[in-house]
Amino acid sequence: MKIVCSQNELKNNLSLVSRVVPSRPTHPVLGNVLLVADDRTQQISLTGYDLNIGIRTSFSAEVIDGGKITLPAKLLNDIVSRLLPGEITLAYQEEDDDSGEADTTITYQVTLTSASANFEIRGLGAEEFPDLPVIEGDNSLDLPIDILSEGLQGTLFAASTEEIKKVLTGINLCVTKDRLEFAATDSHRLAVVSTEIEDCQKNFTVTIPAKALRELEKMLSGQDKNELVKLNFDESQIVFEIGDRYLTTRKIDEVYPQYEKLIPTKFEITVTLERKRLISGLELVSVLATQNNNLVKFNIDKESEELFLSVESQDLGSAEQSMPAQITGSGIQIGFNVKYLMDGLKALTTNDIKMQLNGDRLPVIFTPLGDLQMTYLVMPVQLRD
């Protein structure tokens, strides 16, 4: 194998696939990236795979001799990212296996050359590298990047990070004829983003690991918002395809909780608030909240048309912040865990938001006033008198 490619292209593609390469691989080859150089297409493809999530990208290069090799991901990344812009030549020759054992892994001595630097690094044979799963059947769906990004941005933060309840570590994606719905909950709060789509002739629901979708979100971030992402799936796997880039992940096959039932449809109290002002007010009073189980009290004062945020801490003292509020219904005092509130408020993105509730022990809904159809549900925390 012998290839000449641009430092910049190699750097960008490597940093993308390296993100899924485990830092402590269960098998040495999983700490490597697979590099395939095709002399017919003059393309190089790079693959990283931790047996759950796989990312493959490809880019143009001068492929003098085609070939396949796997190379240590972290080391290669460290080298390429420190080289100056310019051409990089990668080549290898097979090493003699002098151990005499038949099942020994064949290592290759790979030379990497740039204008003023030379490296020799060890690669493992491509035959050691596991194949990415192949999707069977023809179940696919094209999604605009902006809809997918919006759905991920509005839900990913609410997925659970605790592996004990595995289904909650995923995002539930529900596709009906004219609607796409993303949902995530860790049982303390629930985030739902719903979008109308043109008649897509599909009807399915799937739960996808949030970990994989966080990588997808990063892959989407630099892309043209109007491009399409192709989603392919079968019984066990999902593949996202964005131009030359693929992300493959296992599905979570447990049944996702029926979250729609949790969302109230009628409300006794509606409060309209300026979102950024609420965020900075919460940031301010929560200085004292950490010593107090993150509890912040909302006092919705009908008379003065104001929201008073307050925290009382036995050890430190007390804090109070006021802000204007449009209130429909009666005033109320209600407590929240400020951490859960903040996550949702940061994801809502609009200038003004609506807070809707029925009582101090019932679910509270936050929704943006604008185009985005997002629902954020939080359970209140009981206030001591």
Next chain:
Amino acid sequence: MKIVCSQNELKNNLSLVSRVVPSRPTHPVLGNVLLVADDRTQQISLTGYDLNIGIRTSFSAEVIDGGKITLPAKLLNDIVSRLLPGEITLAYQEEDDDSGEADTTITYQVTLTSASANFEIRGLGAEEFPDLPVIEGDNSLDLPIDILSEGLQGTLFAASTEEIKKVLTGINLCVTKDRLEFAATDSHRLAVVSTEIEDCQKNFTVTIPAKALRELEKMLSGQDKNELVKLNFDESQIVFEIGDRYLTTRKIDEVYPQYEKLIPTKFEITVTLERKRLISGLELVSVLATQNNNLVKFNIDKESEELFLSVESQDLGSAEQSMPAQITGSGIQIGFNVKYLMDGLKALTTNDIKMQLNGDRLPVIFTPLGDLQMTYLVMPVQLRD
């Protein structure tokens, strides 16, 4: 006490003095800052003190009623830094001591008010706060900020962080009639910055904890380079005075090693190098050096007038980088710990540098080609053949 001050002034001064306030104080009051409001001068002074290093600053405010109080540094900092720009009012009234015990610390309830927020926080009486040391006698010296900054920047990185050999955790400052010299060593390397000064009529040497000088460096960073820093000292303490700001620290009273003797004065080989190119070359090859005790080999090749940096790692492979070099004397191969080299090279600041040596087991000197009179001495590491 009742004061009205600007959020911005309070924030900046608080963040300065808070840096020396310990996060886990041995006595509660040491986790506080001392606030003194003087109604005569209409000034507020803030003091933080961990019994070793103390910082005091002062700024103008509207002092309606003078008084003294100590307030929790971290909490006050967290609050003030999150408030919007504008006026802040601070006031307190004494709380009744209802415990009946004579020796109970008196706490005060302090109210902090801004445009839309109110806080109540607990203060401790100012009488609990230890006094900053008073300098006896009249030993003082005025130093331009640029000379002090240059000396600190060129030596602080080389001071030891290991408390076992305490004297090496300090910077040695030696003042003679016409010369000021800063030195630091951790016994692996030595950094010396020397500056000519106008006849100052002083002759002394003092070792100052690097920890205190790192704080001083931060205090100097925003200041006008032509201003003067007043240095006052007695047997045990040193005070730096920059306008309204004071930093006080204990001296280290052990005798500093006689480092001058270590610096060779004659050299057999001199190599001139481009500093940034050497740094980026070292960063590149050291990707493989971490697995190899940070050892980088310098091959100074007289014939090609080049320096070859190289690293061989048993596990990972090898790296080589070349760069042009002006060589006087013979070629040589010599090994270095790349970490020690890098620290010094980053502090040298000039475009070109001179590397001077006598052999592969003898001290090597790096000096900048320019105005700065700095000497960086590193011991080589033995190469295996």
